[in-house]
Amino acid sequence: MQNLRWQVKDNAEQVAIDTVAQIIAVAKNAVSKRGLFHLVLAGGSTPKRVYQLLAQAKPDTRHWHVYMGDERCLPADDPERNSKMAFNAWLAKDSMPREQIFMMPAELGPEQGAAAYQQTIANVGQFDMVLLGMGEDGHTASLFPGHHHDLEETVHAVYHSPKPPPQRISLSAKRLSQAGQVLFLIAGQGKQEAVQKWRAGADLPVASIAPEAGVDVLIDRAAMGE
Numbered sequence: 001m002q003n004l005r006w007q008v009k010d011n012a013e014q015v016a017i018d019t020v021a022q023i024i025a026v027a028k029n030a031v032s033k034r035g036l037f038h039l040v041l042a043g044g045s046t047p048k049r050v051y052q053l054l055a056q057a058k059p060d061t062r063h064w065h066v067y068m069g070d071e072r073c074l075p076a077d078d079p080e081r082n083s084k085m086a087f088n089a090w091l092a093k094d095s096m097p098r099e100q101i102f103m104m105p106a107e108l109g110p111e112q113g114a115a116a117y118q119q120t121i122a123n124v125g126q127f128d129m130v131l132l133g134m135g136e137d138g139h140t141a142s143l144f145p146g147h148h149h150d151l152e153e154t155v156h157a158v159y160h161s162p163k164p165p166p167q168r169i170s171l172s173a174k175r176l177s178q179a180g181q182v183l184f185l186i187a188g189q190g191k192q193e194a195v196q197k198w199r200a201g202a203d204l205p206v207a208s209i210a211p212e213a214g215v216d217v218l219i220d221r222a223a224m225g226e
């Protein structure tokens with residue numbers, strides 16, 4: 001069962017600003033407690049603004065470890081890659097040690113890429129923070145409505161994605177739920193219908209993320225239908 005906390009913001013910019021503040025606060029706490037901060041990034045437009053703001057804020061990222069929630073199976077340098085977007089917006093401008101950035105090798109294709117990433121995260125344990133977006137059909141990461149996966153897997157090979165490109169790699173709902181905090185970033189009127197369905201209890205991929213600590217949804221008024 002999902003325990004949802006809705007944090008309604010005036011607009012997409014405020015969603016991004018408040019997300020950055022929460023990331024930095026959780027990171028400070030994790031680093032002081034454990035000496036490490038494990039952050040999972042999302043693709044999409046709202047997260048992109050978060051990365052641009054992180055590039056400006058320049059937090060102390062020496063002990064941050066960065067992962068990807070999902071990736072599009074395209075050549076490593078393709079501008080449509082989620083990793084490329086995160087690099088362009090933030091990581092390339094940050095001094096975080098490069099060996100602490102764990103991107104999905106999606107250029108290998110869904111099967112091989114998923115198998116490799118499964119090894120990469122095998123000993124990571126609980127993520128401190130997972131960022132997620134939501135598509136207009138209620139998908140999150142590359143978990144799409146109507147797709148069936150082995151729910152025990154940590155990383156899925158994804159085919160026939162309705163959002164291009166069709167081949168992708170995604171952390172599973174189970175693995176994304178192994179997190180101290182999960183933040184959904186949702187903005188824009190186009191998301192309203194999916195949000196309503198989600199709130200009404202529909203069986204959507206977004207509803208399958210159920211960390212023990214509950215889920216925080218940072219959402220703008222337009223997506224909330226206000």
Ligand code: 6PG
Nearest residue numbers: 043044045046133134135140141
């Ligand atoms: C991707 C993402 C996808 C995204 C949502 C929301 O590959 O694009 O993994 O799950 O987060 O589709 O994207 P927007 O924020 O751009 O609407």
